[in-house]
Amino acid sequence: MIPETQNPIPISALEHYVYCPRQCALIHVERVWDENLYTMRGRDVHEHVHDDSSHELAGVQLECSLPIWSRRLNLTGKADLVEFHGDCPYPVEYKSGRHRKGNPEAIQLCAQALSLEEMFTISVPKGAIFWHGSQERREIVFTDTMRHQVEEVAAAVGEMLEMRIVPPPVNDKRCEGCSLKESCLPAVVADKGRIRRAAQELYEVKL
Numbered sequence: 001m002i003p004e005t006q007n008p009i010p011i012s013a014l015e016h017y018v019y020c021p022r023q024c025a026l027i028h029v030e031r032v033w034d035e036n037l038y039t040m041r042g043r044d045v046h047e048h049v050h051d052d053s054s055h056e057l058a059g060v061q062l063e064c065s066l067p068i069w070s071r072r073l074n075l076t077g078k079a080d081l082v083e084f085h086g087d088c089p090y091p092v093e094y095k096s097g098r099h100r101k102g103n104p105e106a107i108q109l110c111a112q113a114l115s116l117e118e119m120f121t122i123s124v125p126k127g128a129i130f131w132h133g134s135q136e137r138r139e140i141v142f143t144d145t146m147r148h149q150v151e152e153v154a155a156a157v158g159e160m161l162e163m164r165i166v167p168p169p170v171n172d173k174r175c176e177g178c179s180l181k182e183s184c185l186p187a188v189v190a191d192k193g194r195i196r197r198a199a200q201e202l203y204e205v206k207l
Contacts (some may be wrong), residue, residue, distance in 0.1 A: 008069065009157050011077030011115070014150065015108035017157050020174050022184060024157065025166040032183045060085060070115040073154045079112050089116040091127040098134040103146075105129050110142045111150045 016024035026032040054063050061084040069076045081092040091112040095105060106129065113124040130137045159165070169175070169186035178184070 006074060006158060006162055008074055008076035009154060009161065011068070011075050011108060011111045013157050013161075014075075014111050014153050015104040017153055017160075018104040018107050019102070020170055020178070021156075021160070021167040022169050022186075023178060023180055025160060026180050026184060028157075028161060029164050029166055032180060068112055068115040068119060070111075070118045072118060073111070073114065073151065074158060075111055075115055075154060077112070077115075079116075082116065087120075087122060089113075089120060089122070089124050091116060091124070092137075093127070093129050095129060095131050096133060097131060099129075099131050099136050099138065106140050106146065107150055107153060109140055110146045111154070113142050114147065114150060 010028065013024055013028050016027055053065060054061070056062065063082045063084065064080070066079045066082045067077075068079050068082075079091050080094045083090040083092060091109055093105060093109045093112070109127050109129060113127055116122075116124045124142065126139055126141045128137050128139050160167075169184055171186040175181055175184070175186045
């Protein structure tokens, strides 16, 4: 049960959490944000997508930057693009880079679909992700497993935001292109042995 006083969770936080819980906490708990080449490219892509708010193409209604929400999951955000094929919404998420392994983007897209289902009281079985860097569009089918994962991640993010939890760094390949690397300091913070040695040296009594 979601507490009535809990603030809505940004849908983008779900992608951040699945990619790296610490990254999610730094952005949404500590309010840390650093720009790098990848984030600037991402911002440019999203600004281009959001140029037109509503238009029609080949009989398909296109809604850009559409505000969406789910009261059941306490989610809120904006969908980059929602195609309306008849009455059925079809969310499309735009990413600046290339298709990568893992499903953080798919979880974010599925969260958009669950929000659209609640808003329009209609089934949203699939959507798509478009990677600007590779000009690749991939259709995503929202399975029961994926839907359940969205619910679990939303609950975990909600608890993290409510309790203001900042998890320890992962210090792995995910850190290489992360814009928050300088703020996170994964190699330093994750090196617990180094911290213990520094503490011992600090309080060591010289005879």
